[in-house]
Amino acid sequence: MTQQREIIEELSQFIKKNQASEEEFNSLALHIFNYQYKHNLPYQTFCRQKGKTPRLVKNWRDIPYVPMSAFKEVPLTCSDPEAAVRVFMTSGTTQGKQGKHFHSTLEIRELSMIINFKERFMKETNRIRMGILFPTEEKMPHSSLAHYLALVMKEFGTEDSCYLLKENGVHIQKIISELEHAEKTGEPFALLGASFSFVHLFEELERLGKTFNLPKGSKILDSGGYKNKSKELDLNEFYQLLERYFGVDRSNCINMYGITELSTQFYDDGNEVVPSIKTGPSWIRTRVINPLTGEEVPEGERGVLVHYDLANFNSVMAVATEDVGMAVDEGFYLFGRVQGAEARGCSLAVEEFIQLAKGTAK
Template identity: 55%
Template sequence: MNREIVDAVLAFLAQDGCTDAEFEALALRLFAEQHANNAAYKRFCQLRGATPRTVKSWRDIPAVPIAAFKEVTLSCTPADSAERVFMTSGTTRGDVKGRHYHPTIAVWDASMTRNFAQRFMQGSQRLRMGILFPDEQEMPNSSLAHYLAMAVRDFGTPDSRWYVNRDGLDAAGLREMLRAAERSAEPCAILGASWSFVHLMDELAASGERFALPSGSRILDTGGYKSQSRELPLEEFYVRLAATFGVPRERCINMYGMTELSSQLYDDGNAVVPSVKSGPHWIRSRMVDPLTGRDVSRGERGILVHCDLANFNSVTSILTEDVGVAVDGGFLLLGRAEGAQAKGCSLAVQEFLQATKP
């Protein structure tokens, strides 16, 4: 592990923002490091004619399709020396899971805590948290399980608890927590996967229960439904969240993240959907044509590419399978790629795999 690189990234995350030139400088430094030490990525860059000499901007750094994490090892350091390995859920191809190797978890943790404090806690020091997702002991390779563990450790009160385990949802325990919050008038937070909220709201609706959580309470949902529950349109989902828990939609925050990144993006509540997503100063996003990799015109739909400088060991630039459109302050997340855009993503994966064959 290049300790100088790690220290530089940690120092960059600790800054209060950055200039375009500062972002560019670190992005190009990380690209040079990854081009030199990430064998699979170097072969891909060679096919694209991209080298540290020819790449002059973070926008020109070749973006790796997220599906590639399932096929090849993307790491500057030996995979077996990683402190943590996060794996994707494997929902699209059964048991085939993408792997993201972290030689030190310190950068990932710093990215999470600094961003979470600003975007979710918003000045609150600690909140009682109810977690609607299994803990790290049950899911040691889940980046979301680690994210929620960090939230409780660094921002939760001692009586914070997990309410989903291998036996399912502990709805009775969560009801007790929410009633206690109502009685105490102390704000609380519920955090978890979007599908967990659907199960919970359906169960509460069946018994006719609603809550009026104290002012300052908030909700964080993340991820899609991944066949874990029925799907709800965004508008219906947030209407029901607000009505069920008595939390204003402005305090119902969606976190957008993925195993292949080391940072998360957030909105500022969901009074209007789709909401504007944005990230911290160490991640930048653009919309591209997946076939060419070129930026689409502003206002046009494209496939999201994220350049995450906390991804110091794998690859900074990730081609997702999500459709977005650039707007003031960030982007609108419009769903998964379909039709020609999905085909473009598949062709991008084929190009990457062809290029990376030894």
């Protein structure tokens, strides 16, 4: 059995069991770290530079984490990037470079998604009629969210489930007919998609003056924030609108927090109160750190989220985000992306300089 196969087997068991003691998590985390150190050469260099090699790391908390931006700079993978079955990419940000997450197999990623989604969204239901407010996998082959939504529709959607977007926006007639159908038949309906698609949908429905009252058992899942694609909405207002337009209780409006650089998602248990507490399954753990020292911040203080996702076995398990959060007993609060630092003196700030450099390059 190859080393990768061995890890996959071990991980599958771990994920299927879906409960782990500190020792169990630690032991598999160190095993995977060892594997990644050996096979992911840029990561190995990074660890050596930090003076944190498998020889020295005894606790998963000490495993060196890479910043999300590292995925833009070098191929962070334990297998040949050319041979990847799938590459997910981040949407291009200000600098135009896209982060790439290579997958040698989707086996673990999909297992992780399915077990976690069943537990956190489907619960006792096996299948539900779904409407997806996001482009298909074919349209966006590099979007991890597209892959996610396609997978959950295949695994948990009824045969009548469908996509509700068209070329340039929401397919409003189709949405209305789906929602009316649900209202009429009383069959529970699930609307899933990117948060900003819901914002677009609000605008459309407001224009048409339409609201719905979906039957009991209906649910909503949104993900990803708004990312400048639409007007900024207050989080509270967002869930108020979901409730108003679709008649779905806020406790059944679930937000999924996931990033391209990971293979596992976090969920909340509804959004009656915002911000809600996000939690993940047994194979992912999160530390809230002071970004400068890498030390955990005292409880009740804000810090930056670092995720240790065992399902990320083929790239790097430990990924530092630029998301600000706060640890609580069960999970963490997510407060969103950290804002750019402001210049405090009269020295030119890096941001300004970059703008300048762009200007002079033109």
